[in-house]
Amino acid sequence: MPGEFERYLFHEGTLYKSYRMLGAHITAHQKQRGVRFAVWAPNALQVNVVGDFNNWKGENDPLERMDASGVWFGFIPDLKEGDLYKYEIHTPSGDLIQKADPYAFASETRPNTASIIHQLGGYEWQDVKWETNRKKRDHYHEPMVIYEMHAGSWKKKENGKFYTYRELADELISYVASIGYTHIQFMPLMEHPFDRSWGYQITGFYSVTSRYGSPEDFKYLVDQCHKAGLGVIMDWVPLHFCKDDPGLRQFDGTPLYEPRELDMAERPNWGTCNFDFNKPEVVSFLISNAMFWLEEYHIDGFRVDAVSSMIYLNHDNTLAVPVTNAYGGPENLEAIAFIKKLNEVIFSQYPHILMIAEEATDYPLVTSPTSAGGLGFNYKWNMGWANDVLRYMQMEETERSHHHHLLTFSFMYAFSENFVLPFSHDELVYGKRSLVNKMSGDYWQKFANLRVLCGYLMTHPGKKLLFMGSEFAQFDEWKDLEQLDWNLLDYDSHTEFHHYFKHLIHFYRSNRSLWRLDHKQEGFEWIDPHNSSGRVISFIRKGKRRGDYCIVVCNFSSTVYSNYRIGVPAAGVFQESFNSDAKEFGGSGQQNTGRLLVEKMPYHNQPYSMEVTVPPLGMVVFTKKPIQRKQKYRKG
Incomplete structure (x- = not known):
């Protein structure tokens, strides 16, 4: 049974491993094996467990409300790993709804939406050397080149099916390592219902997506990355969640994970709901989620999505009437407090983890410690640099002399934060064209422009990130339903550029002056x-x-x-x-x-x-x- 002190911390917003208290856990009770269920649903009239073990009828498997805290608890014997389940919730309005477990450790493959009973642990990690060395490393003064990728479209099988995590481990790792990258950054791999959201609209924050295999399969992929000397960064989305019925929206029939005020809850541009950072239980849920991926999957860091939209109430949020905070300002004060708390907790237990903010404004001190008034990240994407330099590279030569500042302005602020220079997927989709196709000039000049651009990237202060396919000058923009155009490596221009890019990264990594004082x-x-x-x-x-x-x-x-x-x-x-x-x-x-x-x-x-x-x-x-x-x- 979840202890009273655990429940107190959860409701205080300081239970940082709340996934150990809540969710479905295989255990024993009175010498009988089964599963312990616990879920937070404070406004529910009744919560039952339904699944394939009871024909999805919950009257025989009710949970008991523990106290006024709203945590429901129960033990069902004879259940086993792999069984499907959901929570059947009687709402205050008299409706009967079925919800996936917010803390489920595995989920069905879309379009199915049930949670899967899964035992944590059990995988025998082989990355002790990596974990030990990581504690000794100083990434601020080391080279860093990140390969950003979408697991579903890097490569596909002849029948159109996805590569599994284990198949990616067999092909992806050796390829990325041979080019000279130091890290792989995966676009979100938490469970999500719609492929074309790319993982940014999530239903299962604690479930690695089943599209590509099991939790153990993903652990194997991370393990093999570490054996090959590659760090693993996960895209993480603590701003919002999708509105699909089995997910978090109106979880117990009322706004629970989202704010009660409609203008605060809704994010019309993306058709999602915002998290309510004013609720301590939501803070416990999200910080625990970050801790979960670090502890259970040995992730080396996060690229935290949409930080600007967390900081500012109206950033990328076209409401009819702009929202303000209690003092009339545009900042989301509760979200800022959450960000600081998140980084303090993460670095207190994992001081060498990467916490990278995708932050597009001039908000100050993003990568400064919270003790100095900062947000506490250790890196920030330099999206201003990427926008300026790509705008410049698309200009004809005769125009460039009039826009020289687009090349040089970044040095006015290059050392104000610890920057990552990103040529990310955001720049290569929705009609924005690929890197090589953005370049001006004739065919030869496009490749020459891309070579000098990448040379400037590798010699400019800051860590580096490039989206998959850029390393061989993918000519079409990213097509998320198709694999990369690997056939381009049959053509001289792309083979030569691939050869150039590999030599460039190895040159960068072997010359300490190009990274030793990146942020000074x-x-x-x-x-x-x-x-x-x-x-x-x-x-x-x-x-x-x-x-x-x-x-x-x-x-x-x-x-x-x-x-x-x-x-x-x-x-x-x-x-x-x-x-x-x-x-x-x-x-x-x-x-x-x-x-x-x-x-x-x-x-x-x-x-x-x-x-x-x-x-x-x-x-x-x-x-x-x-x-x-x-x-x-x-x-x-």
């Missing part, structure tokens, strides 16, 4: 941000150690600049370390060969300078050649 101003220095007419920018990325730096030049024009002078910080000899215009990548082959000598000629506010060749629509990186010291030999 001292890790970046402009050489020349002002050459708008030439459409060229140049800058220095610095590591922590003295002399650990590289010089980056990006040319967003199709002009080859020979004898192009740039300022450099020190005397010596430089060499070209990476060039996106190499012929092996599909480029024109305008490269810098041999030694590049530095002259004692101040330029670009630097004490020295050198002349280089800047390739058309190209990114080139220069590093200082180490001094070859002669060894001295002693006689005898």
Whole structure:
């Protein structure tokens, strides 16, 4: 029976593993095996359990209301793992409704909607080494390149069916690891009824979707990712839930998980209901949900969806009359308090987890600690940078010189937060076109533009994220009902770009100056941000150690600049370390060969300078050649 203290914490909003108290748990009572059920339905007149074991008739399996807290409890003998069930709820208005268990650990495959009795634990994890090393790592000062993907459309079988979690483990992991990614980020894998919601409208927050297999199958996928050195990030949606009848909406016949006020509960743009962050039980439900995925599935972090819509009452919410808080402001004060509490709880138990905010406004201190007045995330998507730079890349060359600020403005705020630079699915769907098809110019120029764009991405401060298919220049925008266009790898331009992208990531990962001080101003220095007419920018990325730096030049024009002078910080000899215009990548082959000598000629506010060749629509990186010291030999 759920204990009194547990119930107290749940109603206080501080029971952070409430899934251990509520839901369906296989256990023994008076030496008899069965299942213990517990559900929160404070306004229900009666709650019964129905399922395939009682022909979906609940009169013989009622639950007992424990007290005024609204938790209903009961034990049914002889039930076993795999049995189907729902809660039959007698509402205050006299209706009889059936609801899936909010805490169900497994669910039927759509279009069926029953919950499935499932025993937690039981999987023998093999990732102890990964878990141990994760505690020692400092991701702020490490390379991070995230592969965002939709499990249902990465690849499909010839008959159109989905790959299972285990089949994904067999093919996906080796592919992603070979390119050089550090993490895989899955679009939401919680149970959802409609494929085309992509998982963002959820019915089963504690159920990994059965579309691709069982909970153990998904654990195997995560386990294999960890064995291959890949972290796993989950898209998580604590803002809202779908209105489907078996789900959370009007759960006990009244607004329970959603606010009572209609304008606060409804999110018309998405046809969903908002969570009520003012209810402590909802706070317990959501924070416990995050803890559940970390504990039961060994997830390495979350990309928290729609944080802007949590912070602001009217963001992406076209109500007839704007909603305000108690003080007349636009902020959702209860949601902000929830976000801070969430991050405090998560980091108190999992200090090395990634909590990444999809936040699109200029709300301050998103990645600052709550003790300093921040929201407490450790990363934020830099959606402003993505929007600016993609807008620039779609312009014809003649226009670009008039919009040079779109390339450089991000450095005005690049170190105000810990940023992830995202080219996500949001930019590649609904007529927005794929990355390569956004690029201006003819066919060759599109690929060259994409090469320089990705080069700029990898050398710009911040962690990186790209949506699946971008690594081989998928030409069509994302088609969520079809697999990626893998046949494009039969064509030279796409094969060469795939080759380029792999080399680019490995170059990024092997050069500490490109990530060691990602979130510190001292890790970046402009050489020349002002050459708008030439459409060229140049800058220095610095590591922590003295002399650990590289010089980056990006040319967003199709002009080859020979004898192009740039300022450099020190005397010596430089060499070209990476060039996106190499012929092996599909480029024109305008490269810098041999030694590049530095002259004692101040330029670009630097004490020295050198002349280089800047390739058309190209990114080139220069590093200082180490001094070859002669060894001295002693006689005898």
